[in-house]
Amino acid sequence: MGVIGQGLNEMPLGKVHSIQDRLHFLELDAQAADILAHLRPSMPEILEESLSEFYARLETMPEMAQFFPSKEMMHTAQSRQLAHWKTILTGRFGPDYVQDVMRIGAVHAQRGIAPRWYIGGYALLLSGIFHKLIKREILAFYKQHKGLLGALVGPKEQEIEEAAEQLATQIATLARAALLDMDLSISIYLEKLQEEKARADEERSALEQIARAIDRVAAGDLEASLSADVAEKSPLLAKAFHNLKNGFGGIVSEIRQASGLVRESAASINKGSSSILYQSEEQVGSIRKITDATAALETSISDVAEETGAAENAVRQCVVAATRGSTNIGHVQETMVEIRAAWNTISELVDTIQNIAAQTNFLALNANVEATRAAEMGRGFSVVATAIRDLSVKTTEAARQIASCARQSETMICNGDRAVNFMMSDLKEIGSGITIVSDAISKINVEMGKQEISVKETHGEAEALRDLTEKTSNMTRSTSLDCKDLTERSDKMVGLVSNFTLS
Structure with missing residues (x-):
């Protein structure tokens, strides 16, 4: 070619x-x-x-x-x-x-x-x-x-x-x-x-x-294997199958172990949840008692606050009355001073009257002596002198009685003055005491207001704690149910993986 x-x-x-x-x-x-x-x-x-x-x-x-x-x-x-x-x-x-x-x-x-x-x-x-x-x-x-x-x-x-x-x-x-x-x-x-x-x-x-081998693995036979020619024809798939089988076997073993642990943990959690649920219910009952007590305390404090408010108003009225009484006593004291001055004037006048009566009596006596000497000529003057003497004697007696009454009145006035002074001092002490009581009641009202706010807050917190505890109790109850369900599921899981035959 x-x-x-x-x-x-x-x-x-x-x-x-x-x-x-x-x-x-x-x-x-x-x-x-x-x-x-x-x-x-x-x-x-x-x-x-x-x-x-x-x-x-x-x-x-x-x-x-x-x-x-x-x-x-x-x-x-x-x-x-x-x-x-x-x-x-x-x-x-x-x-x-x-x-x-x-x-x-x-x-x-x-x-x-x-x-x-x-x-x-x-x-x-x-x-x-x-x-x-x-x-x-x-x-x-x-x-x-x-x-x-x-x-x-x-x-x-x-x-x-x-x-x-x-x-x-x-x-x-x-x-x-x-x-x-x-x-x-x-x-x-x-x-x-x-x-x-x-x-x-x-x-x-x-x-x-490989599909048939995978079907065997899916059926639970983890002893399934591939022939050498398959490994030669499809080395990647064969390697993937072996990795799958080994990994699946490891997973099954881990699932068995984990399922047992899950069941034990679920049982332990369920037991703990039951205990917590019981304690939560007891705590809810105790907190309900606390909320009832705080509610009653809140009502009592409100009533006390109203009473202390009324007492404070009464004390204020007492302060006003004491102030008014002190003012009136002051007026009485001033009047007593004026009475003392008037009685002093009266005493001086009585002394003057007594002196005049004594002198008149002496003059009447002299006049009577002279009338006696005058014999018949002095008879009329003697009558007058006698009358004047009688009048002076009566005047002296009256002055003596007035002086005695004046001394008694002076004693009474002095006693009244001392009583008024004592009353004035007592009213001042009463006013000071009322002021102290008023301040104390005001402070009590302030503290009662704080206590009322604190009790309200405590009551609110107690109610919130009660609600939270009830929620916790409900969650614990739900957790207990979930643990029971988890136990059942772990039992099913154990039953499923128990069918696998490990190589």
């Missing part, structure tokens, strides 16, 4: 091992290689134009444009495809060519480009290449025979046949080479799909075995 078959025996073709048969069947022999090599120098322009038109067409197709996120990527693909076509036109279908085709097919399979797009793309590209090649060759043949002699004589039939044969041979050879390229790429694509299908079948088989 000459150049075309060189190096095929050394090529790492993988499953594409029948390229010699393909070359032989497509008649891509040395002659075909020469035809392609003869075309190569004149094809770059046609290839570049055809590839530019082809990639411009791809840009209008969203299904294909998605494989080229940027202009740069599309330009790179176009350059690589131009280089690949230049390799095809060398006619050397050797190891480098086959490796390049395998790479292209693998990329198409990896990106998920369906064969229909690959075949359709090749149809568009070949259509452009053939169209430009035929047009160029016909125009060249026409220009070659366009001269005056050619216009008169025209091309010979043999020349036309030779030109047509040459063009047909070129197109046919180019088509076979292109279809070989397409066949190899699609074969690689299909082989990749078959490999993926075989791998998927193996993975499905491994997954089925």
Whole structure:
């Protein structure tokens, strides 16, 4: 096969091992290689134009444009495809060519480009290449025979046949080479799909075995294991299964242990909750008694506050009365002073009257003596003197009685004055005492007000404490019920995990 078959025996073709048969069947022999090599120098322009038109067409197709996120990527693909076509036109279908085709097919399979797009793309590209090649060759043949002699004589039939044969041979050879390229790429694509299908079948088989093993684990059999071939086919899944089984076994063991601890803790909490509930109920009863007592105390303090308020008002009235009495006593004291002064004047007048009576008595006595001496002549004067003497005696007696009464009155006035002074002093002491009592009652009222506020606050706090204790009791009761439920659930959990067989 000459150049075309060189190096095929050394090529790492993988499953594409029948390229010699393909070359032989497509008649891509040395002659075909020469035809392609003869075309190569004149094809770059046609290839570049055809590839530019082809990639411009791809840009209008969203299904294909998605494989080229940027202009740069599309330009790179176009350059690589131009280089690949230049390799095809060398006619050397050797190891480098086959490796390049395998790479292209693998990329198409990896990106998920369906064969229909690959075949359709090749149809568009070949259509452009053939169209430009035929047009160029016909125009060249026409220009070659366009001269005056050619216009008169025209091309010979043999020349036309030779030109047509040459063009047909070129197109046919180019088509076979292109279809070989397409066949190899699609074969690689299909082989990749078959490999993926075989791998998927193996993975499905491994997954089925793993699923059965997982079902056994789910049923409680933690002794389930995987065969060695499954571990070889799906090492990650096998490792994950072993990790799952070991982790699940550890979890089951921990659940068993934790369930027992939970049950013991729940029972202990339930016992403690029952004790707390009993104590809370006792405490609620005690606090209710406290609130009742504080309520009664609050009422008593309110009553006492009212009584002390009334007492304070009464004391204020006593203060007013004492002040008024003190004022009146002052007036009495002033009157007593005036009476003392009047009695002093009366005493002086009585003394004067007594002196006058004594002198009158003395004068009457003298007059009587003189009347006696005068005998009959002095009888009338003697009567008068006697009458005057009697009058002076009576006056003296009356003055003596008045003086005696005055002395008694003075004594009584002095006693009254002392009594008034004592009363004044007592009233002052009473006023001072009433003031002290008033201040004390005022302080008592203030303290009672504070006590009333304090008792109200204490009563409010006692009620709040009672409500809080009742809430605590209710919560404790709820906690006790939850602990019972937790105990039942832990028993169920123990029953569930007891079905598992640990390896």
